[in-house]
Structure formats: C-alpha cells, structure tokens
Amino acid sequence: MRAGxxxxxxxxxxxxxxxxxxxxxxxxxxxxxxxxxxRDMLYRSGQLRPEQLEEAIRRYNLKTVVxxxxxxxxxEAERAxxxxxxxxxxxxxxxxxxxxxxxxFREVLAAVDDPARRPVLVHCARGTCRTGAAVAMYRYERDGxxxxxxxxxxxxxxxxxxxxxxxxxxxxxxxxNGELFEPQVVRDDAMTPASQEPPR
Amino acid sequence: xxxxxxxxxxxxxxQRVDGKTTASVAVPRLVTPAVLLVAITSGFIVLxxxxxxxxxxxxxLGLAAGESVGPLAQVFGGWxxxxxxxxxxxxxxxxxxxxxxxxxxxxxxxxxxxxxxGLLMARRLTQxxxxxxxxxxCLAILGTLGMIDGSALLGIDAMAGLAIIGSLDRILSRGxxxxxxxxxxxxxxxxxxPALAIxxxxxxVIGRPxxxxxxxxxxxxxxxxxxxxxxxxxxTRAEVWxxxxxxxxxxxxxxxxxxxxxxxGLPWAPLALIWGWPSxxxxxxxxxxxxxxxxxxVAGISVLAGTLIPGLSSVCTVPILVGLAITAxxxxxxxxxxxxxxxxxxxxxxxxxxxxxxxxxxxxxxxAYMAAAQPYYRxxxxxxxxxxxxxxxxxxxxxxxxxxxxxxxVLILVAIGLKVAHSDVxxxxxxxxxxxxxxxxxxxxxxxxxxxxxxxxxxxxxxxxATEHPVRRLRTEVHLKAEPGEGPKFVLLTLPEFExxxxxxxxxxxxxxxxxxxxxxxxLARTEGxxxxxxxx
Numbered sequence: 133m134r135a136g137x138x139x140x141x142x143x144x145x146x147x148x149x150x151x152x153x154x155x156x157x158x159x160x161x162x163x164x165x166x167x168x169x170x171r172d173m174l175y176r177s178g179q180l181r182p183e184q185l186e187e188a189i190r191r192y193n194l195k196t197v198v199x200x201x202x203x204x205x206x207x208e209a210e211r212a213x214x215x216x217x218x219x220x221x222x223x224x225x226x227x228x229x230x231x232x233x234x235x236x237f238r239e240v241l242a243a244v245d246d247p248a249r250r251p252v253l254v255h256c257a258r259g260t261c262r263t264g265a266a267v268a269m270y271r272y273e274r275d276g277x278x279x280x281x282x283x284x285x286x287x288x289x290x291x292x293x294x295x296x297x298x299x300x301x302x303x304x305x306x307x308x309n310g311e312l313f314e315p316q317v318v319r320d321d322a323m324t325p326a327s328q329e330p331p332r
Numbered sequence: 333x334x335x336x337x338x339x340x341x342x343x344x345x346x347q348r349v350d351g352k353t354t355a356s357v358a359v360p361r362l363v364t365p366a367v368l369l370v371a372i373t374s375g376f377i378v379l380x381x382x383x384x385x386x387x388x389x390x391x392x393l394g395l396a397a398g399e400s401v402g403p404l405a406q407v408f409g410g411w412x413x414x415x416x417x418x419x420x421x422x423x424x425x426x427x428x429x430x431x432x433x434x435x436x437x438x439x440x441x442x443x444x445x446x447x448x449x450g451l452l453m454a455r456r457l458t459q460x461x462x463x464x465x466x467x468x469x470c471l472a473i474l475g476t477l478g479m480i481d482g483s484a485l486l487g488i489d490a491m492a493g494l495a496i497i498g499s500l501d502r503i504l505s506r507g508x509x510x511x512x513x514x515x516x517x518x519x520x521x522x523x524x525x526p527a528l529a530i531x532x533x534x535x536x537v538i539g540r541p542x543x544x545x546x547x548x549x550x551x552x553x554x555x556x557x558x559x560x561x562x563x564x565x566x567x568t569r570a571e572v573w574x575x576x577x578x579x580x581x582x583x584x585x586x587x588x589x590x591x592x593x594x595x596x597g598l599p600w601a602p603l604a605l606i607w608g609w610p611s612x613x614x615x616x617x618x619x620x621x622x623x624x625x626x627x628x629x630v631a632g633i634s635v636l637a638g639t640l641i642p643g644l645s646s647v648c649t650v651p652i653l654v655g656l657a658i659t660a661x662x663x664x665x666x667x668x669x670x671x672x673x674x675x676x677x678x679x680x681x682x683x684x685x686x687x688x689x690x691x692x693x694x695x696x697x698x699x700a701y702m703a704a705a706q707p708y709y710r711x712x713x714x715x716x717x718x719x720x721x722x723x724x725x726x727x728x729x730x731x732x733x734x735x736x737x738x739x740x741x742v743l744i745l746v747a748i749g750l751k752v753a754h755s756d757v758x759x760x761x762x763x764x765x766x767x768x769x770x771x772x773x774x775x776x777x778x779x780x781x782x783x784x785x786x787x788x789x790x791x792x793x794x795x796x797x798a799t800e801h802p803v804r805r806l807r808t809e810v811h812l813k814a815e816p817g818e819g820p821k822f823v824l825l826t827l828p829e830f831e832x833x834x835x836x837x838x839x840x841x842x843x844x845x846x847x848x849x850x851x852x853x854x855x856l857a858r859t860e861g862x863x864x865x866x867x868x869x
Binding site for chain 1: 496571701703704705707708760764768770771773775777778821826844846849850851
C-alpha cells in the first residue's frame, strides 16, 4: 500500500516536473527569463512568443521593444507586431556572447531616458548575455552600481562567465574619481636580488 | 535521551577473514545530545545567520553601531530614543571587533542570542524531563520560522527575548533570586521597560511561592535603570531621556500578535495543543508539570499584554514562541515514549500530517516550478522537491499507522525544509528585490573612505548603512559650514534640493547623479576643495 502510494507520488512529481520543464522550454508556462529591472522603466526577457510579447506590451504598457538579435524573419515578425501595436522597435544586432558596441548600449539608455519611449523591454534569444550587458550598462551609468553588484546581478540572471561586467564597465563614462580610487603602484623591494643589496 | 536514537548498542559482526569468528564491536556513540544541539543551533541559526539584509528599523541599530558609545543610540548624527542602550552597546562591540558596522553587527548578536535561548531552554528541559526533551525543546525553539528568519519583520527581538526568557526561566525554576534580578536588569537594558514589564507581569500573574516579586528581583533592574538614567541625563538632555522612556507608549498594541506569533512558531507551535490531554500531563512529575504550565502561562500573558497594552507587542513574540515551544516539546517527548490513549495519539499524528502535507504540497509545487522555470534556483528546487516528497510520504505513513515518533520526524523534515527554502530562496530573493545594498554602495564608492555623507532630509536607514560611511543629518544646509573635518564635504540630495541649494550655504559641486530604485533622482555633491588621495592620508 505504502509502496504504491510512494510510487504514484514519485511518478506524478517526476512527470509533472518533466512536463513543466518541457513546456517552459517552449515558453508555454513562463515568459523566458522575464524580470523587472526597474518598474515602469526597464524590463528584460529572453525571446517571447508573439502572443506573450503582445501580452507583455499590454500588461506593462511597454512603449519600446529592443531586440539584440541578428536580423531575420523572427526579428521582422516582431517589428511588424510592434508596429501593429504602435510600440517603438529597436533592433541592435550584436554577437550572442553579449560583446556589443558602446553606441548600441547607449541607444538603450537613450530609450529608457526618454519618458515618451519607456517602459522599455530589452531582450535577446535567452535573455542572459546581450540583455545582461545592456542592463549592466544601465546599472553603471544610471544607477551607479559597483562592478561587484552588477556582476552579482548578472550571475543571478544566470550569466556564468566573468567577462561582460568588466567589458561593459570599460565603456562607462561616469566612474568613481580615478584620482581617488586608482590603485597605487607598489614596488616590493624584497624582490631585489640579495647580491645587489648594498653592504651594511 | 531515548535509547533508540542516541545510544548505540554493541553489534555482533562476523569477521570475514575466517568466516567463523564472531566479535562484539563497540560502535562509538556519535549522536549525543551535545552533537544534536550543535547541529540544531548551527544548522538552523548560525548557517546563513547574517545573510538577510536589514529592514529600516533594524538598520537604525546598524547605524548606531558605527557611532561612539553613549547612553543612547545615535543615528544620522542625532540621538535616537527608539533603540535600547544595551542592544546598541553589543552591536557597537561587534562592529568594533569586525572592523566596522555592517549587517552583521545587527544580525549576528541577534543570532547568538537566539542560540543562547535555545540552549538555555534545552538545559532546563534536560534537567526536568531528560535529554530527549532538551533536544526537542532546542529544536522546537530554533527550528521555527520566526527564529530561522530572526528579523523584525516577524517580530523577533532575540536579544531582549534572551533577557526575558533568562529571567523567567530562573524565576520559574529557582524563584526570584539575584540571578533572576540580573537577567531582569538585562531585560531593561536590552528591551527597555516593556521587556521588564513582561517579566513582572508574568511574575505577578503566575504568582508562585518563591517566584513572586522580591527585592532581589527588583533591585538590579532598578539600579540598572538609575545608572543608565544618570548617564543619559548627564550626557544628553532630560528631554532625550524622557523621549526614550515614553517612546514605547506611542507604539500601538498589536491585535494580530497571536496569529503572527503562532505563524512564527511553525511548524512546532500548534503541537502545544496536545498538552490539553490529561494523559500527556499525568506521566510528568510535579516539577515538570509546573514548568510546562508556567511557560504556557507566560505565552498566554504575553499574548494578552502585547495585544492589549500599547508598547509591549515588540517584545512579546519571543516569550510566546518559547512558551509554546516548551509546551510542544515536553508534550512530544511524552508522545515519543508511546503508550498513549487514542485521543492524544491521533491529535499528534493528525496535526503533524496536516503540517507535513501542507508543507509538502507547497514545496513540491514551488520546487517543481522553480526547477522548471527558474534556472538560478534549480539546485535548491530539486532539494526542496525531494524534501517535500519525503515529508509528504512520511506524513501519509504517519497517519496510516498512527505513529507518534513518525509525527516528530515529519515535523523535523518540515523544519529542515523551511530552513532550506528560507536561506536559499527567500533571503536571496528578498535581498535582490528589496535590498538597499547595491543602491547604498553605489553612493558610497564616490566618497573617500571614512568621510561622512551629509543629508538634509531623512533617508532610508538601510540605504544609509549600505553606503558604508557615517551619515549625518544637517539642520539646514548652512550648518554644513560648521561641520568638522578638512577637505571637501559630501552631501546626498534630491534633485530639487540640489537645484535650490541656498546661496548662504557652502558652494557645492555635483559629483554624480544616481537614479534610485523607483526612478527618482539622487545627487551626490561636495563642497569645493582638493580631494585627499589615499596615499596622502
């Protein structure tokens, strides 16, 4: 009896998890990597299906959609959807690893800064690298976050490599005063060979 | 402690060399009560004890920990009568040992106080009911939602709670002696007069011979109060001292105290109900009966006092939680021995099954969802799934057999599941969504080390603490001139404050504009002058 109950529960749980995982991978249950960066200003996600994007635009009153993917049928379909819904669309194609160019990231900042163009949704295919880099730029330039906190947020959004926070930080104009915080050059005299030390 | 759980028996083993010799091998007794207590305190409280970011009310203590020692707390450069002086001193000591104030200066003293409460009550129940009851008491106190969380959000004030519990424990077991009085003095210093009021209310209402109010109980707290008052009036002003005394009565009573405290006591508190069965109590001797009844009375008095009397609710949750936990653990200890009539036995198993299945449902649903949809939480989601399934299966087994020991095991699994979910999901998510850390550190990185940041309006104390700089509030912008120190002074302003900076005040330059977490604007500015480089300090 107990073994039967245990078997039913385990099979049900495994089947449910498997089904949910499968459905999630097809974006059926949740919006892929959807998250709020700052309410009514900036949102992020992976690639949403057309009906999900339409729902997101309606629910969050999105004014601009930014897609970082390389132009193709998917991007064109999204552009047409945004046009139909009277929402701004911005295509900023960049490599999938997120190493975009500074002007591209600054386009995102310009959209978020403009009250007529926000809330803005930024997304790529998975919502991790390219989207993460754009959000990192926003955190540095507008929120002033430290590089450690930006890296922690990217990690939380499942970016597992270490490069992008530093790569984007190099583009940031408004950084803590270099005169105050640049590391000093420390010369370690102990490295001098003993034979060259002056006699005492 | 129960033989089945902690006493390893010598076991007969066949030696494989010759296939015939049978030797008796003594298995070392690894699971001793001490080991269990260490596992409970470290697993439920110490592990991740400093991770949760502070709420604004807690962050005031963190800010005070970074200021100089005094009879009252100092926050934003002014006296703060809302914080108990003893608690501030302990946080200051922690900050001094830690090399600066931070979340840990608030969380760790509180966590250690919680551990002390658990061990104190474990010791008491061990003396009265045996080792198993002691371990169960520690588990029922520390393995609760409230103690695992340990934050003011659930009404937990562990430091004041420790002093209250210490005093009441002494009074209920030994009477109103000097040690009880010293604990009471600690209560007034760590929780203000509301903490002492709870102790005295319990003493008066319970009214045991030898446990009534006495000089030995009253003199130490009165002396502590007088000494603190003299220090406070001499160091500050009488108005500040009076504000500290009257502040608690400005706080409302809490009508929702009882359900909140019961929630904070999950999963163990509901098991206190089984104390109502006479067959549970009949097996105890007079001392045990008196002890449990006393703690149940403490819980009841604390519920009434916190619900009805303004100012007392802030220190009542811990006594309620401990009172219910002592009752539950003593009753479960009796249930563990078996031989109970059907009524109490089914009460235990039904309550444990409801709690177990409720938790299992939540854990399996949320675990499956997170495992599927939240990659960041995938590992912990699988852990929760497995724990939830195990708990659910065990709960079904308990109800099918009516096993009281199984019921206790179900509750232990629920407590472990709560700890995992709290530390690996709730804390992470709360810090990310609501934490002020990144916003405060953003500002702090633009200010030279140890330089104060001045403000002209109150800001979130949690934000101020996260800047990792002393924060001082100015009466007016002009007062910035009179602030001590050489070099530029930094001010954190709203945009309108910056744009309307008065001409009479020292001229300021914009350092950095920050967007806040709601899309508003903060401006960090500084007075003119040369910045001092680190290597020139």
